[in-house]
Amino acid sequence: MTFQLLQPSTLAEACAALADAPGGVVPIAGGTDLLSEIRDGTATPSTLVALDAIADADLTGITETPDGGLRIGALTTIADVAAHEGIRSRHTALAQAAGGLATPQVRNLGTLGGNLNQRPRCWYYRHPLTVCLKRGGDRCYAIQGVGKYLCVTGGDRCFIVHPSDAAVALTALGASVTVASADGERTVAIADYFVGPDVDLMRENVLQPGELLTAVSLPSPAAGQRSIYLKARERESGDFALVSVATALVVTDGTVTEASVVLGGVAPVPYRARNTEEYLRGRAVDDVVPADAGAAAIADPRPLPDNAYKVPMASNLAARAVASLLSVA
Ligand SMILES: Cc1cc2nc3c(=O)[nH]c(=O)nc-3n(C[C@H](O)[C@H](O)[C@H](O)COP(=O)(O)OP(=O)(O)OC[C@H]3O[C@@H](n4cnc5c(N)ncnc54)[C@H](O)[C@@H]3O)c2cc1C
Ligand code: SF4
Structure with a gap:
């Protein structure tokens, strides 16, 4: 396909170009996602606005x-x-x-x-020949197709996970x-x-x-904050998360005073594991049982026929993150 490439040198020029023809004009940074979308026919922009020549805004560093x-x-x-x-x-x-x-x-x-x-990785969305709901079509192909990598909560007509x-x-x-x-x-x-x-x-x-x-x-982290990111995937390199968890905890005088636990790979947006956070907040470290902390990490799972494995995987990953940060078994 052919498209026009604009290389604005100011942020104002870039924003003006992007406002000109919504959808048909898109920004390009490293191009590692957008160019494969164009190659696969998922994206069909008329104009790309390159961001790398913008000199009047602190975009790098x-x-x-x-x-x-x-x-x-x-x-x-x-x-x-x-x-x-x-x-x-x-x-x-x-x-x-x-x-x-x-x-x-x-x-x-x-x-x-x-x-x-970056745009979603659902196979059907990315396939040149399947124009699903998300591409303006009339159906979600994943419902009766391969849903292994899709969401187990938060889906509504479309079941992507944020990549x-x-x-x-x-x-x-x-x-x-x-x-x-x-x-x-x-x-x-x-x-x-x-x-x-x-x-x-x-x-x-x-x-x-x-x-x-x-x-x-x-923000500046609270005194004593520790954080960890764990990711389960099929291959060790170049692979998206089946499930991931980011956990940040603050321990003060032997008690968990702040807990932030967010799951990836389970919902269309990063998913806050409120049950795990509530279990941890205010609990003495000595009383924390990681498996209990992770037990209901996903509050209301609604898996597709072939991705229920993500529910225990999320619990286990959340438990491992807690165990690792608190050094408890
Ligand atoms: C083989 C492979 C494996 C991957 N594995 C993972 C993985 O495990 N985990 C993961 O997180 N990612 C993964 N990715 C995705 C990868 O991280 C993204 O392709 C990359 O980060 C996109 O950055 P980019 O600068 O190249 O974006 P581009 O391709 O230039 O842009 C991506 C999208 O973002 C828009 N965009 C870019 N910059 C801006 C901006 N400043 N403001 C608004 N919109 C903008 C573009 O219009 C486009 O739609 C993988 C990609 C590949 C090719
Ligand atoms: S989950 Fe369904 S609607 Fe959403 S991108 Fe995939 S095929 Fe399309």
């Missing part, structure tokens, strides 16, 4: 903020996120999520902004994103950034036409 947090420009590569010393030591779950996703080639080229805005590992870690760590448009900037808590098919079948986040994600901000 990781900087410390005055309050002790971090700001990560949207064009920062996944590899740079994984290697950053401050992220490895203070936001470990994010470093682990970024360092373990995809392959070295994808991590070197792919950006954090592209990772968070981003970084999204799961960032949700557990309480991150927010900066969204820019011709009208200025807005900040969105990452927990509110992703939307499921119950809200909109055709998109996976709150970005409006003409808007770009320009940065991710991580």
Whole structure:
């Protein structure tokens, strides 16, 4: 297919171009997801807006903020996120999520902004010949087809899981994103950034036409916070999560005072495991039984015929994360 490539040098030009013809004009960062969508016919843009020549906005790099947090420009590569010393030591779950996703080639080229805005991996959505509901068709092929990799909660006509590992870690760590448009900037808590098919079948986040994600901000972690990211997958490299978990805990005087537990691979958006969080909050570390913490990690599972395995997998992964962070068996 043919398309036009624009290379704006300012953020304002990029946002104006994107607002021009919603849907037909899309941003491109590293291209590791978008170009395969174009190749497969899943995306048919008339114009790509390259972000890498924008010079008037801090789109690349990781900087410390005055309050002790971090700001990560949207064009920062996944590899740079994984290697950053401050992220490895203070936001470990994010470093682990970024360092373990995809392959070295994808991590070197792919950006954090592209990772968070990548499109779903459902086989039917990605197949050139199956125009499913999410591509404007009239049916979900997964319901009677292969649902092994799809969601076990939160599905509504469409049963995707959000593919981003970084999204799961960032949700557990309480991150927010900066969204820019011709009208200025807005900040969105990452927990509110992703939307499921119950809200909109055709998109996976709150970005409006003409808007770009320009940065991710991580708050300064609470004193004593520890975090971890665990991912179950079929192959050790280049594979998306069957199920993943990001857990951040704060222990004060032998008691869990804060708990944030978020699952990936189980829902169309990162899924907060509230039952696990409630079990942990206020409990003395000596009284924590990891298997009990993870037992009802997914509150109301509704698996498809071939993906019920994800429910115990989520419980086990949540239990392992808790055991590892608290050093309890
Ligand atoms: C073999 C393989 C294995 C993979 N495994 C994993 C995995 O295990 N876990 C995982 O999380 N990911 C995985 N991925 C996905 C990979 O992480 C993404 O392809 C990559 O992060 C996308 O970044 P990019 O900069 O190349 O985005 P692009 O391909 O340039 O863009 C992706 C999408 O985001 C939009 N976009 C890009 N930047 C912005 C922005 N700043 N604001 C708004 N929209 C934007 C684009 O329009 C496009 O729709 C895998 C990919 C491959 C090819
Ligand atoms: S799960 Fe969603 S993306 Fe997959 S076939 Fe069904 S409607 Fe399409």
